[in-house]
Amino acid sequence: MSSASGRLPAGRKAELVAYVSQAEQVTVSELAERFDVSPDTVRRDLQQLHQEGLVVRTHGGAVSVDAVAGVEKKLDVRLQMHTDEKDRIGALAATLVSSNSVLMINAGTTTLAAVRHLGELRDLTIATNNLRIPSEISPKIVRDLYFFGGTVRLTGQATVGPVSLQLQGGRDLQLRCDLALISVGAVSAPGGYTTSNLSEAVMMGEMMERSGRVAILADSSKFTEPLFAQIAELDRADYLVTDAEPPAELAEALERAGVEVLVAGEETASERRLIGL
Template identity: 25%
Template sequence: MIKFERKKLIIDFLKEKGISYNEVLSEKLNIPMSTLRRDLNDLLKEGLINKMHGGVEYNDSSLVMEDFFESKINNNIDEKILIAKKAIKLIKKNESIFIDSGSNGFYVCKFLPKDLNLKIVTNSIYNVLELMKQGHQKVYLLGGKFKPVTGAIIGYEAIQSLANYSFDKAFIGINAIDEQFNLYTTNSEHAQVKIEIIKCSKQTYGLADSSKFNKKSFYLFAREDKVNLIRK
């Protein structure tokens, strides 16, 4: 079997299964492990798969995958600043607000005036550091599981602690918005936190730069009637 045929077999198998261990691929497709590793390296360079520990997954380019926070804050900066300033105009003095993890939320923290005297809750260590840098005094960080990729606090403890809050306004991050304006995030743990935020907020706003639109991600957490979008 020539390389092209092997690679097509691998991709067709992964399209159906999504994820597979290397040993399973080798056995099911009858490809020696040494040959399979070379083919997988080629497919990785071509952007058709993602490597995991002991296995691979099909890279569906129509799905938005989670990226590192440090990378996201350097994309679409001018647009994110404009969105942040639109969000800030909606905030009144002495309100209680929630600012979600993510690069759009970070820019809200960066430009949020301290003289608004807000009570601010967040699930992002990056947001906390930026808010303290800007001189805000009433800043609260949710407890829970720390996710290094996003700098977010997620999980059962975060959801439980959110149930004790009532926010005037919440500003949540969105990874993808499809043509029907359904809102997505990259995993169920982030989604459950966002769902709880919407429940305990009088008004919820979604922060979405142009890179988010006409795409999907792994988990649908809200439809357009639940969240007011702030965009460029």
């Protein structure tokens, strides 16, 4: 790419998009070697292609638009991606929960991972739009389990609608919870917490507003450019639970926003299994 024009040459542009589409997920170093350009040039190329909607920029590389679209559509596919990272994040996020507390949990594979690590807790009240939770959670730990109504998204196995529960007579119950566990599509300094679906963004934002504390659960592949719909600004969360240190710009923005970054190490999940959690 010419430093004078700042434009990506058409030939390399087409080849790069085709390669990312075929590989589905690539790294900056891989592209730099393949196209015999510097990593900085690759980063500029990917940024331009992301802005044009031809690839999806990630921390350290990019993924194809088709791969992202397929992941958005099918929960079963998402359950097979980054499984170790999600398990470690879930184990660490579960340490933020105490018995006798009230939780809001949104639909997502990383929040499901957290639910699987709540086994030693008791008397939890959970309000959620995640239709997979009953099959993932032990009845021993739950006092009450509530589902938010709305449209059922079969591919995501979740409901999308208002964050509300009604009393007899149709009056809405005023909801407050101790902690919200929220899985998001992307985390970035300029965009905050974002997702690709507008209705889901509104629902997740409402969950966060009704919570005393908020923990965002996101593996490091979510450190990308903002997605379509903003859920909230960075400072709306108390914790970011992830599997790797965020890149410098994001780390600085999170620190300014007062967000505590909790990084799940390799030992987190295995240690919890050893003690029976």
